[in-house]
Every structure is written in C-alpha cells, then in structure tokens.
Amino acid sequence: MDCPICKNSKNVNLRCDYKYEIKEDIKYFGKLDVLKCQNCDFSFASPMPEIKNLDYFYENVYRQVNRPPYWVTVNDEESEKRVLEDKNLNYLLYLSTLIDLKKVKNIYDFGAGFGDLGYAIKKKFPQINLFCTEYDKQCSEILKKRGYNNEKIENIGEKIDLIITLHSLEHLTDVEVFQKFNEILKPEGKIFFEVPNCPQEYFSGRPYDGPHLLFYTKKSIEMICDKFKYEPERIDISSYSFDEDHKYQRESQERYYRIKSGKSLDSFKQIIKKFIPYKIIKFIHLIKSSNKNDEMHKLGLFTSNSNDNCYLRGILRKKSS
Numbered sequence: 647m648d649c650p651i652c653k654n655s656k657n658v659n660l661r662c663d664y665k666y667e668i669k670e671d672i673k674y675f676g677k678l679d680v681l682k683c684q685n686c687d688f689s690f691a692s693p694m695p696e697i698k699n700l701d702y703f704y705e706n707v708y709r710q711v712n713r714p715p716y717w718v719t720v721n722d723e724e725s726e727k728r729v730l731e732d733k734n735l736n737y738l739l740y741l742s743t744l745i746d747l748k749k750v751k752n753i754y755d756f757g758a759g760f761g762d763l764g765y766a767i768k769k770k771f772p773q774i775n776l777f778c779t780e781y782d783k784q785c786s787e788i789l790k791k792r793g794y795n796n797e798k799i800e801n802i803g804e805k806i807d808l809i810i811t812l813h814s815l816e817h818l819t820d821v822e823v824f825q826k827f828n829e830i831l832k833p834e835g836k837i838f839f840e841v842p843n844c845p846q847e848y849f850s851g852r853p854y855d856g857p858h859l860l861f862y863t864k865k866s867i868e869m870i871c872d873k874f875k876y877e878p879e880r881i882d883i884s885s886y887s888f889d890e891d892h893k894y895q896r897e898s899q900e901r902y903y904r905i906k907s908g909k910s911l912d913s914f915k916q917i918i919k920k921f922i923p924y925k926i927i928k929f930i931h932l933i934k935s936s937n938k939n940d941e942m943h944k945l946g947l948f949t950s951n952s953n954d955n956c957y958l959r960g961i962l963r964k965k966s967s
C-alpha cells in the first residue's frame with residue numbers, strides 16, 4: 647500500500663499488528679495492520695476502513711454512553727463545564743502566546759466536538775467568528791448554542807485566519823485534508839494542531855491504537871508541510887510521558903470492560919446520577935478533588951519538550967504562493 651504522504655510504496659514496511667481499543671470495533675474497522683513509510687517516518691493502518699463504516703462509527707458509536715474517551719453522561723451540563731479544564735487553558739495559553747488573537751477574525755475548528763477552545767477564545771476575543779463542520783447531533787446542538795456556524799468545508803470560502811484541529815487528524819484515512827485547509831485559509835493563515843506523538847516509544851508498550859488510523863511524528867508533519875505548502879512555525883512535543891499515557895490508557899480500557907461486565911459500581915453510579923441534582927454532584931466532585939493530594943500528574947499535562955511527551959502540537963503557516 648502507498649504511503650498517504652509521499653504516495654509511494656517503495657519505503658513502506660509492515661510495522662506491527664493493529665491494537666483495538668474495544669475488541670468489538672473490528673466490525674467497523676476490519677482487520678488491520680500498521681505499516682510504516684521510512685521515507686516520511688509516518689505510520690498508518692492498512693487496509694484503510696471503508697468511509698461508510700467510519701461515518702457510521704463516528705455518528706452512532708463513538709460518543710455512546712459509557713464509552714471511552716468521552717464517557718458521555720446524560721447531562722449536558724457535564725460537557726459545558728469542561729471549557730475551563732486544565733487541558734483547554736493550556737491550549738489557550740499556547741495559542742495566545744504564539745498568535746495575536748486580536749487580529750484574528752475567522753476561526754475554523756476541524757473536528758470541533760463541543761468546540762471548547764473556540765468558545766473560550768470567543769469569550770476573551772468577541773470579534774471572532776467561529777466556524778466548524780460537525781455531524782454529531784449532540785455536538786451540533788451545543789456548538790449552535792456556543793455561536794458556531796456549522797457548515798460543509800466546501801461552503802466556507804477563503805476567509806479563515808486560523809484553523810484549530812485538536813486530536814482529529816489521527817482519525818482520518820489520508821492527509822488530503824491539508825489541501826482543503828489550504829483552500830479555506832487566507833494567505834499567511836495558520837493551523838494550530840495537536841495529535842498523538844508516535845515515534846518508536848509510542849509503539850512499545852501501548853495498550854491500543856484504535857480508533858486512530860494515522861500515526862504522526864515531527865518528521866512526518868514536516869513532510870506534510872513540504873507537500874502541501876506550509877511553513878512549520880513551531881512543532882513542539884507536549885503533555886504526559888509515554889509511560890504515563892500508556893498507564894491512563896490501560897486504566898480507561900479496563901474501566902470500559904469492567905462496566906460492560908457489570909462487575910463495577912460505575913454503571914450503577916451512572917443510574918444514580920440521573921436522579922441527583924447536578925449541583926450536588928458538582929459539590930461531591932469538589933470535595934473529592936480537594937482531598938486528592940496527588941496533583942503531580944499536572945506536571946505531565948503542563949510540560950513541553952521534555953523528550954518523551956506523548957503529544958505533538960504546533961503552528962503551521964500557509965505559504966503565500
């Protein structure tokens with residue numbers, strides 16, 4: 647199979663088996679291997695799943711109740727309060743340090759989800775218009791409330807100053823979206839991205855790959871920039887170490903299977919939650935978190951460029967032709 651970046655099979659080899667996060671997802675993804683292009687330092691699932699199966703998966707399965715990574719609950723307020731969580735504040739600081747947001751007029755969020763970051767930015771920079779493309783029904787409603795214009799990427803036009811794409815690009819089957827980004831960005835417009843960082847350290851010891859299909863490294867982002875005419879202004883590695891990340895992934899995977907087997911209190915807690923007013927749940931969380939003396943995990947979340955960070959982020963600028 648050809649490499650999605652250099653479109654060549656000459657330097658492509660089998661890297662390893664694909665590891666599913668949830669075994670049953672094989673019915674949407676099929677039986678996969680992970681291949682690697684030595685030329686681009688880029689790994690990818692093969693054969694790529696059919697688009698219609700992926701569309702079904704992301705519209706109907708991905709955000710189901712009691713499924714990682716979202717652990718959706720019945721309550722809207724749960725998702726609304728995430729806006730000011732550490733992860734988003736970390737993004738906001740990075741972005742507002744490196745980009746003059748006062749000069750930004752239009753932001754497009756690719757794979758917006760609930761659009762947390764754009765929403766937080768608009769609170770501080772109200773002149774900004776928010777755009778996105780999101781098909782998930784629950785997300786679309788929240789995005790609308792938050793002032794997003796949700797439309798097809800083909801209808802956006804060349805007016806975007808800044809594209810935000812956080813933990814979305816690894817779910818795609820190819821990298822051609824960078825061509826579409828080029829078409830909606832103004833000259834000198836920028837992309838702020840974050841994806842999992844996938845050098846060898848990622849592959850050794852990871853509990854699963856799913857549902858990711860593309861595995862980026864710093865070099866592969868540079869190859870993409872060459873191909874699609876971007877200047878990498880910054881490429882940083884950030885967040886937890888690979889060991890910590892693998893540990894959190896294992897815990898999340900185990901939680902899923904525990905709930906599913908009915909051996910856990912979690913499913914019972916979900917039912918109870920429906921009957922308790924949200925303010926009381928929030929209060930209980932507050933007491934629990936103030937008792938928690940192990941806050942060291944934050945060091946991971948707020949550290950960049952320590953050589954074993956599990957995420958890759960950066961700012962890419964569209965080259966003026």
Ligand SMILES: [Zn+2]
Nearest residue numbers: 649652683686
């Ligand atoms: Zn390649």
